[in-house]
Amino acid sequence: xLIKDWKEFLIPYEQAVEELKVKFKSIRKQFRSKxxxxxxxxxxxxxxxxSSILEKSKKLDIPLNRIYDEMEDxxxxxxxxxxxxxxxxxxxxxxQRNGKDLNIIYEKDYVKNKxxxxxxxxxxxxxxxxxxxxxxxxxxxxxxxxxLGMNFWATIEHSLNYKYKQSIPENIKERLKKAGELAxxxxxxxxxxxxxxxxxxxxxxxxxxx
Amino acid sequence: xLIKDWKEFLIPYEQAVEELKVKFKSIRKQFRSKxxxxxxxxxxxxxxxxSSILEKSKKLDIPLNRIYDEMEDxxxxxxxxxxxxxxxxxxxxxxQRNGKDLNIIYEKDYVKNKxxxxxxxxxxxxxxxxxxxxxxxxxxxxxxxxxLGMNFWATIEHSLNYKYKQSIPENIKERLKKAGELAxxxxxxxxxxxxxxxxxxxxxxxxxxx
Amino acid sequence: xLIKDWKEFLIPYEQAVEELKVKFKSIRKQFRSKxxxxxxxxxxxxxxxxSSILEKSKKLDIPLNRIYDEMEDxxxxxxxxxxxxxxxxxxxxxxQRNGKDLNIIYEKDYVKNKxxxxxxxxxxxxxxxxxxxxxxxxxxxxxxxxxLGMNFWATIEHSLNYKYKQSIPENIKERLKKAGELAxxxxxxxxxxxxxxxxxxxxxxxxxxx
Amino acid sequence: xLIKDWKEFLIPYEQAVEELKVKFKSIRKQFRSKxxxxxxxxxxxxxxxxSSILEKSKKLDIPLNRIYDEMEDxxxxxxxxxxxxxxxxxxxxxxQRNGKDLNIIYEKDYVKNKxxxxxxxxxxxxxxxxxxxxxxxxxxxxxxxxxLGMNFWATIEHSLNYKYKQSIPENIKERLKKAGELAxxxxxxxxxxxxxxxxxxxxxxxxxxx
Numbered sequence: 001x002l003i004k005d006w007k008e009f010l011i012p013y014e015q016a017v018e019e020l021k022v023k024f025k026s027i028r029k030q031f032r033s034k035x036x037x038x039x040x041x042x043x044x045x046x047x048x049x050x051s052s053i054l055e056k057s058k059k060l061d062i063p064l065n066r067i068y069d070e071m072e073d074x075x076x077x078x079x080x081x082x083x084x085x086x087x088x089x090x091x092x093x094x095x096q097r098n099g100k101d102l103n104i105i106y107e108k109d110y111v112k113n114k115x116x117x118x119x120x121x122x123x124x125x126x127x128x129x130x131x132x133x134x135x136x137x138x139x140x141x142x143x144x145x146x147x148l149g150m151n152f153w154a155t156i157e158h159s160l161n162y163k164y165k166q167s168i169p170e171n172i173k174e175r176l177k178k179a180g181e182l183a184x185x186x187x188x189x190x191x192x193x194x195x196x197x198x199x200x201x202x203x204x205x206x207x208x209x210x
Numbered sequence: 211x212l213i214k215d216w217k218e219f220l221i222p223y224e225q226a227v228e229e230l231k232v233k234f235k236s237i238r239k240q241f242r243s244k245x246x247x248x249x250x251x252x253x254x255x256x257x258x259x260x261s262s263i264l265e266k267s268k269k270l271d272i273p274l275n276r277i278y279d280e281m282e283d284x285x286x287x288x289x290x291x292x293x294x295x296x297x298x299x300x301x302x303x304x305x306q307r308n309g310k311d312l313n314i315i316y317e318k319d320y321v322k323n324k325x326x327x328x329x330x331x332x333x334x335x336x337x338x339x340x341x342x343x344x345x346x347x348x349x350x351x352x353x354x355x356x357x358l359g360m361n362f363w364a365t366i367e368h369s370l371n372y373k374y375k376q377s378i379p380e381n382i383k384e385r386l387k388k389a390g391e392l393a394x395x396x397x398x399x400x401x402x403x404x405x406x407x408x409x410x411x412x413x414x415x416x417x418x419x420x
Numbered sequence: 421x422l423i424k425d426w427k428e429f430l431i432p433y434e435q436a437v438e439e440l441k442v443k444f445k446s447i448r449k450q451f452r453s454k455x456x457x458x459x460x461x462x463x464x465x466x467x468x469x470x471s472s473i474l475e476k477s478k479k480l481d482i483p484l485n486r487i488y489d490e491m492e493d494x495x496x497x498x499x500x501x502x503x504x505x506x507x508x509x510x511x512x513x514x515x516q517r518n519g520k521d522l523n524i525i526y527e528k529d530y531v532k533n534k535x536x537x538x539x540x541x542x543x544x545x546x547x548x549x550x551x552x553x554x555x556x557x558x559x560x561x562x563x564x565x566x567x568l569g570m571n572f573w574a575t576i577e578h579s580l581n582y583k584y585k586q587s588i589p590e591n592i593k594e595r596l597k598k599a600g601e602l603a604x605x606x607x608x609x610x611x612x613x614x615x616x617x618x619x620x621x622x623x624x625x626x627x628x629x630x
Numbered sequence: 631x632l633i634k635d636w637k638e639f640l641i642p643y644e645q646a647v648e649e650l651k652v653k654f655k656s657i658r659k660q661f662r663s664k665x666x667x668x669x670x671x672x673x674x675x676x677x678x679x680x681s682s683i684l685e686k687s688k689k690l691d692i693p694l695n696r697i698y699d700e701m702e703d704x705x706x707x708x709x710x711x712x713x714x715x716x717x718x719x720x721x722x723x724x725x726q727r728n729g730k731d732l733n734i735i736y737e738k739d740y741v742k743n744k745x746x747x748x749x750x751x752x753x754x755x756x757x758x759x760x761x762x763x764x765x766x767x768x769x770x771x772x773x774x775x776x777x778l779g780m781n782f783w784a785t786i787e788h789s790l791n792y793k794y795k796q797s798i799p800e801n802i803k804e805r806l807k808k809a810g811e812l813a814x815x816x817x818x819x820x821x822x823x824x825x826x827x828x829x830x831x832x833x834x835x836x837x838x839x840x
Contacts, residue, residue, distance in 0.1 A: 029224070131233065133303075156820060172823055190809060438652045451763075
């Protein structure tokens, strides 16, 4: 494909990412405007770069004429949460929209079942309809839902993977794993505090009503 | 309604405006990425301020519990075009999306039938579905499509109306009308040039194919 | 120059444009927050594209190693006003900052002395200091100040110039000139109304104080 | 102070935050455009809310007519880094700009000397000149420089402090401290990997040159 064709090919993906970012950020605003706790801390999104699409198509053996139907993360949305429990609330919110403005294709829970590398995140692959000059297009998009801790770790793993072209040296891999375990302990510690906050708030409300 | 309730009431409108802005800006990007002329020059949007909603509800005698169903411009999108002809191309694009991601309620062509004041613009009132925590909501939105010249005039008329609280003094009204006529002549002059451009481009393409 | 070098060369220009946009938008906010009329309606900015820099360097015979010192509009800021009189207020505000956060190199008043083509705008060429890893750099930038009407006309002239590569056919040039005159009459009409608004407001304030 | 006066009072602060955000983001862009590692991961900024200013002025016993001269964090900039070492590189970059576009008032290294609560960050208090209608104003601003891990912890501590109005219950405080220690271990682990990356890269370059 020529650069010009790639530019045109990626337009509905950019559109999907922009629309989905607006939609998930709006969920946060809705909670906040009601003075309720939002399970969403912040939202980012990106369209995969052409060089990365080409690399992945080679690695996964997807011919270029199949990437529209088969490559799932050209459009990517990332939702960050404060607590592990919030991830599942966000998943539930997305489930409720299934069949409305998006269609869930499949899900992978790398939070409960972390990857060998130490990677943790909840992935939902969706189809999202965008309107174009040639009519409606159903765009595949990957939604990653994670805690700030998981994201912190994944950001660093990603840059190391980029530097070492997927084959991180064994000793660094070990340290990365240890860091992943620390991030996991951190999330657990935070979850403990979350429960106590909820308890404290419930006690306070009961007290207020006497 | 309390400030808190207004804030909550307006959230789906903000969501609709954000989503529609992203969608119409994307139409422009699509044309550009194909090296085609875009009938859309730029897009703006706004949610009506609470004070203006209250004023309008009084003026039009809409009780507050009816504004969701009856006030059509709480969510507002403005699409600017270079030429008068482009307005009708944009209208056609919106017609093609009717029943897909938006539903057209009705239209008013103040371009062909300008208002007494001199105001010219094409208005489309739509219903646009947004997903909220309480399920889907159908939001009324007004899309205004106009040339840069129409917008230039309307911007100034709006600020005068604001300053004079809808009753602009007669002599200023007269000058404003004259200014509107000049803006109209300007648009006509531009349309003349547009035709010549199209002609010139057509001749050039025929020549290229010989 | 390689693409990589251009990218690096243009970074201080992007920085200058971003900083200047923030600064001029802030002037508008200051007036508004005091409930005063702002002479600035809106502000845009852009860094010239590499292809346009190359074209201009050829046309003006500026060797590439001299463009940093001699090309004045690589960084461009555009300030839009409602009335012709506002242009001179903005000019005055910029004069007051001379020697503080920017240095004025020279000015051209194409408002009072319009170009042969019909082009009207006030241009100020400044040097603006930005901090980089290699120390302070003084960036040349062009500030264009114009009414909405002047901008409307200039936008269309620019696209025609682009299409016809600077040699617009005579008949279209004539129509463009006529359009420019209409835009000029429109500005004059508006200035008349401005005076009346000021008069009306003064009368109103005197009345209020009796 | 009336709401209107607060709005006006805060305008130069908003201006300072906008300008400083643009400036620090630009440092990142400069490193990236040269394909060098950027010690800055991302930059955020905010102006303190009026309610928080009032609370702090009461707590620190600063009369309202002294907050311009004495309250140091009404304008706040936060710079996030991947590694602890990067913090000191950013500090060095800011030192180099001292006396140019900003003036350093004082610094506090809560990275080497963490607070009792477990809080870690590097703070630099600066004076930053902004141009206003009334002439130049020197705005106090606080720059916080921290790793993603420090930020993760501080974000959660901040929300707990907000919920418990500065008096977090003892048991939650303990868990928070433990979480802070885990975040600290995580940063240490990461620094270890950083050294190895640098080593690996140095080895690679030496090899390439043979």
